[in-house]
Amino acid sequence: MCKSSYRLYVSQTKPAMVKPIWHNQSFFLLSTCALIFISLLPLTTQQTPETAETSITRFQQYLRIKTAHPNPDYSTAVSFLNVLAKSIPNLITKTLYLTTPQKPLLLVTFLGSNPNLPSILFNSHLDSVPAEPSKWVHPPFSAIKTDDGKIFARGAQDDKCIAIQYLEALRNIIKRDPEFKPIRTLHICYVPDEEIGGFDGMQKFVESKEFKEMNVGFFLDEGQASINNKYRVFYADRSPWNLVIKAVGKPGHGSKMFDDTAMENLMKSIEVVSRFRENQFDLVKTGVLANSEVVSANPVYLKAGTPSKNGNFVMNMQPSEAEVGYDVRLPPTVDPDLLKKRIAEEWAPKTRNMSYHIVEKGPLRDYMGRPLMTATNDSNPWWNVFKDAVEACGGELEKPEILSSTTDARYMRQLGIPTFGFSPMKNTQILLHDHNEYLEDNVFLEGIKVYESIIKSLSSFEG
Ligand SMILES: [Zn+2]
Numbered sequence: 340m341c342k343s344s345y346r347l348y349v350s351q352t353k354p355a356m357v358k359p360i361w362h363n364q365s366f367f368l369l370s371t372c373a374l375i376f377i378s379l380l381p382l383t384t385q386q387t388p389e390t391a392e393t394s395i396t397r398f399q400q401y402l403r404i405k406t407a408h409p410n411p412d413y414s415t416a417v418s419f420l421n422v423l424a425k426s427i428p429n430l431i432t433k434t435l436y437l438t439t440p441q442k443p444l445l446l447v448t449f450l451g452s453n454p455n456l457p458s459i460l461f462n463s464h465l466d467s468v469p470a471e472p473s474k475w476v477h478p479p480f481s482a483i484k485t486d487d488g489k490i491f492a493r494g495a496q497d498d499k500c501i502a503i504q505y506l507e508a509l510r511n512i513i514k515r516d517p518e519f520k521p522i523r524t525l526h527i528c529y530v531p532d533e534e535i536g537g538f539d540g541m542q543k544f545v546e547s548k549e550f551k552e553m554n555v556g557f558f559l560d561e562g563q564a565s566i567n568n569k570y571r572v573f574y575a576d577r578s579p580w581n582l583v584i585k586a587v588g589k590p591g592h593g594s595k596m597f598d599d600t601a602m603e604n605l606m607k608s609i610e611v612v613s614r615f616r617e618n619q620f621d622l623v624k625t626g627v628l629a630n631s632e633v634v635s636a637n638p639v640y641l642k643a644g645t646p647s648k649n650g651n652f653v654m655n656m657q658p659s660e661a662e663v664g665y666d667v668r669l670p671p672t673v674d675p676d677l678l679k680k681r682i683a684e685e686w687a688p689k690t691r692n693m694s695y696h697i698v699e700k701g702p703l704r705d706y707m708g709r710p711l712m713t714a715t716n717d718s719n720p721w722w723n724v725f726k727d728a729v730e731a732c733g734g735e736l737e738k739p740e741i742l743s744s745t746t747d748a749r750y751m752r753q754l755g756i757p758t759f760g761f762s763p764m765k766n767t768q769i770l771l772h773d774h775n776e777y778l779e780d781n782v783f784l785e786g787i788k789v790y791e792s793i794i795k796s797l798s799s800f801e802g
C-alpha cells in the first residue's frame with residue numbers, strides 16, 4: 340500500500356520544481372504512509388480495539404441512564420436494553436408490567452432447539468442505590484473512562500456490567516456463528532426494585548404466569564467482585580431484616596438526673612447490640628467464620644429529640660421517645676427464631692419500655708422449609724457445568740461462598756431452582772454501594788468472554 344501511494348505521488352511531481360518539492364513530498368509521503376498504516380491497524384489486530392470500543396461505549400451509555408433510587412428511570416433503561424437486544428439476530432424481547440407502568444420488566448429470549456428441556460434464566464436488576472455526587476471524583480452518572488481504563492459510575496459493578504455483558508456475549512456468539520442455536524432456551528430478565536427488596540420486581544415476576552411458562556431449570560444472578568485473580572461464586576445470600584427498636588421513657592428537664600428516660604433505655608439497648616456485633620465480628624477477625632457466615636447488625640439511623648427550627652433540636656428537654664434502625668443480615672445457617680428470641684429478651688426487653696419491629700425483606704426458607712442454599716457438589720449437575728465453563732475460558736473459581744449481601748436469587752432458591760451468584764470481576768476493588776464505584780474496561784471485556792463460555796456450555800447441557 341505504502342509503495343503504490345509513493346509511486347502515485349511521484350508521478351504527479353513536476354520536474355521544474357524538483358528540489359523544493361522533493362523535500363516537501365518526502366514529508367507528505369511519510370505522513371501518507373503513516374496515516375494509511377494507522378488506519379489499517381484495527382484490521383491487522385483482529386479488530387480488538389474496534390470491538391472493545393463498541394462494547395465499552397454501550398456499557399457507558401447504559402450507565403448514564405439514571406436508575407438510582409429514589410426515582411429510578413426504568414422506562415429509559417428498558418427501552419435502551421430492548422433496542423440493544425433487538426440489534427442482535429434471533430433474540431426476542433417482551434416487556435412485562437407486573438405492577439405499574441413505571442416499573443417495567445424486560446425479558447430477552449433466545450429460543451432453544453429442545454423446548455422440552457427446562458430453560459436457563461440470567462438476571463440483572465435495573466436499579467441502583469443512590470449516589471452522593473459531591474463525594475465522587477467523577478460525576479456518578481458520567482461513566483467517564485479515565486486514561487487507565489476505569490469507568491466510573493453508580494452501577495458499574497452493581498450490576499449494570501452484567502446487564503450489558505450478557506448481551507455482548509450473545510452478540511459475539513451469534514456474530515461468530517450465525518447458525519448457533521442453543522439446545523435449552525436462554526432467557527435474560529431485567530428487573531426493577533432489587534435494591535429495595537424486589538417486592539415489585541422479582542417477587543412479582545416469580546408469581547407471574549409468564550415466569551411459570553418459562554419452566555426455569557437454572558438461574559444465574561449477580562455476585563461480587565474479587566480482589567484477586569480468581570472469580571467468586573455464591574451459593575446462598577444472607578437474608579435482610581430491617582429492625583427498628585423503640586424506647587419510651589419519662590420526659591423531663593434537660594438538667595435533671597432521673598431513671599428510665601427513653602434515651603437511657605435506648606442507649607442500653609444499643610450497647611447490648613454493639614456487644615453482640617463485636618462478638619460476631621471477632622469470629623470474622625479471628626478467621627473462624629467468613630463475613631457472610633455471621634449475623635451482622637449495623638446501626639443505620641438514630642431518631643430522637645424534640646425538634647426545633649432549621650433541623651435543630653430543643654436542648655433542655657429529655658425526649659419521651661427514641662429509636663434506632665438496624666440493617667440485620669442472617670446467613671442461611673442461623674435459626675431466625677433464636678435471633679427473634681434474643682431481640683425480644685435482650686435487645687428490646689419490655690421490662691425497659693422497649694419495643695421492636697422487624698420487616699423481613701424476603702424469604703428465609705424454601706417451600707419445604709429448608710434454608711436457601713444451592714448445592715455445589717455432584718448432587719447438582721449444574722455446578723460442574725458452570726465450573727467447567729468458567730475454567731474452559733481460562734478462569735479460576737474461588738471456593739463457593741455465601742454472599743454477605745442479598746440479591747433476587749433468594750426468590751429462585753425459594754422455588755428450589757438451582758441458583759448461583761456470579762459477576763465476573765477479578766482483580767477489582769469491591770465498591771458496590773460505595774463512593775467512586777468503577778470497573779476497569781479490560782475486566783469488563785474479559786467478563787464478556789467468560790459469559791460466552793457459560794452461555795454456550797449451559798445452553799447445550801442436556802442432562
Ligand atoms: Zn446488585
Ligand SMILES: [Zn+2]
Nearest residue numbers: 468497534771
Ligand atoms: Zn446493590
